[in-house]
Amino acid sequence: MSVRVRMAPSPTGYLHVGTARAALFNWLYARHHRGVFIVRIDDTDQERSTQEYEDEILASLRWLGLDWDEGAGVGGPHGSYRQSARYDRYRTAAIELVESGRAYYDERSAEELDELRKRAKSEGRHPGHYIRRPDVAADSGPIRLAIPQDERVVFDDVVRGTVSFEPQDLDDFVILRSDGSPTYHLASTVDDVDYEISHVARGEDLLPSTPKHIVLTRALGHDAPVYAHLPLLFGTDGRKLSKRHGATALNDYRSRGYLAEAVFNYLATLGWSPDADTTIFSRETAIEAFDLEDVNKAPAAFDPDKLAWMNGEYVRGLAPEDFNTAVRPHVETAMGRGLAEEEWRQFEQISSLVQERTKLFPEAGEQVVFLFSDIESYDENSWQKVMAKEGVAEILDEALRALSDLEAWTAAGLETALRSMIEKIGVGAGKALQPIRVAVTGSSVSPPLFESLAVLGRDRSLERIARAREELG
């Protein structure tokens, strides 16, 4: 059987990391089996669907590297399409189901339906227990599918194994709204049939809907696809992933400078791994090793710390020029202005040192602003820890003396000069160098000192040391 899978986001919000992860697994499965990956825009919720969200979701998918297949026979421009373009098809399908007796119009009011649900609940039954075809046929209102009550719905879920539902626990759900628009259940099922979807891998939240989709598919005269229900994503506190846990929109990670490769890798490790001890792996490795059967059943927690670590792994693996390109906008953001080419060349002199200690790009930007703008204020903790100590004034005086007539203002020259100063005054290297670092960079955390001084230049370096000396009184 050839593999044809789809990703079906609703354009009612940004692409959630959980949805992205489901898309990723579908994509991996398709690529592993050299099958087809389709993106379907489930915009049957006309109230909340917007073009803006649709564009954003597609852009996020592209950024992650999840390309969908053109010419997949779905009629859309690029192997993606909108359900809103197919309303006639869904309506026709629903009406045919009514004509064949598989579905019916339901004129009952919301109040009547509520009564039936309440009654079922009070009897300890499934709420939909009594939502069945009324004795008197109607010819308007929403269309409901009549669930055959004579047999259980059983299916083999690729990740969960055999799952079964009793028909009395399935209500006759609405497939076509009274305004003629299809519900998600109808549109999704009809599309899976029409586009010959072989495997449906989606979030576990849809597991209770699956028996309905199977019954509907059969009513349409087809065999159901293979289902795989993926575990949901949670926060590290075990609660549902929400804004409290940080960004939940994939796009936020993109705009914060996370590398797509890192996000791809991290998302893939949530519920799956290529083997016992590989954590960092390429797309190719993932494609090679991936199988839906190996996906975990249990929900996974999204851990921002681990993602940050992984991003750092990828940042360090970047070619220097790629790192420079990626970090530049973040330096400029930290600066609050664009960088002149002259300044940029200065940065490039120490960029490899910055790259080594970068996990997240915004942090890297903040670490180098001292190169291009005056120190407006010293970092509070750094000052307390380093400057508010005995003998610091003397150390700065000595540094000024040692450096003011230094011939070779290079990292090597600076190191020689400062080390002989250290020997002369007889204090530890750390104790002597830290005050200089704070004076020059404003913080006790910075790129390596000698290189920083070299790039900053003689005048500004000496100026800053002198100014810090004055602050000390």
Next chain:
RNA sequence: GGUCCCGUCGUCCAGAGGCCUAGGACGCCGGCCUUUCAAGCCGGAAACGCCGGUUCGAAUCCGGUCGGGACUGCCA
């Protein structure tokens, strides 16, 4: 309430009856390196929810129990 799903270190993943005194990763703790911070290296603490059963032998199979989650809509 009802239906369904899930349950290995704090977190992610490995483990498909003996290879498990449970392995790898993040995080955490300690050390080395070192001008800071990172990186790197070395070491450490840390888990099979619980109770029964099957078996010579169970993290792995079965039952129960407890806990968590999803769904329960003319949203998806």
